[in-house]
Amino acid sequence: IVFGAIIGTFCAVGRNSGNRLIARACTLYVEAIRNTPLLVQIFLVYFGLASIGFKFSAFSVAATALAINVGAYTAEIMRAGFESIPTGQIEAAEGLALSRFQIYWHVILLPATEKVYPALTSQFVLLMLASSVTSQISAEELT
Numbered sequence: 001i002v003f004g005a006i007i008g009t010f011c012a013v014g015r016n017s018g019n020r021l022i023a024r025a026c027t028l029y030v031e032a033i034r035n036t037p038l039l040v041q042i043f044l045v046y047f048g049l050a051s052i053g054f055k056f057s058a059f060s061v062a063a064t065a066l067a068i069n070v071g072a073y074t075a076e077i078m079r080a081g082f083e084s085i086p087t088g089q090i091e092a093a094e095g096l097a098l099s100r101f102q103i104y105w106h107v108i109l110l111p112a113t114e115k116v117y118p119a120l121t122s123q124f125v126l127l128m129l130a131s132s133v134t135s136q137i138s139a140e141e142l143t
Contacts, residue, residue, distance in 0.1 A: 001124050003067040008074025013104065015079055026075065033072035039133050041065050046137045062134035070127045077119045081112030 014026040033041065042065045049056065056064075085108050093107045113120075134140075 001070065001127060004070030004127070005074055005120070007067065007071030008076075009078050009109070011071060011075035012078035012082060015075065016082055030072045030075050033069055034076070038065070038069050038130055039136060041069060042134060042137060058134070058137045058139040061137060062131070062139035066127060066131060066134070069130075070123065073123050074120065077116050077123060078112065080119075081116035082108055084115050085112055 011026045011029060014022045015030070017023055042062065045065045046056075046058070046061045049061075089107055089111075090103060093103045098106070
């Protein structure tokens, strides 16, 4: 949950950035992960990496795949939260000469997180339920 939330938040910030390359990369990541089933993602990481010579334990692959999966969903939830912040608040923060980091932290990130907290909580509960799929690669489920 923690790693997925970090991935998702950075990806949501990246999708709203002015850099087109970063925005496109984050969009590609979100769309690719959200449009493939979790089981396929787990199999691709577990068996795909093993076929090219990288062997990892089932638990580490399961944790990584779940973090990557929940990161994509968290990115969309956080992006919606960022878009819910009125532009007038951001302009007021710029008028007060706040730094870009201060604007993101105090004016955008914290209020957006408060607005999307129910959706994030629901997504994290769904992650716990989806952990049972990891039994397909012999990893213990979290529930």
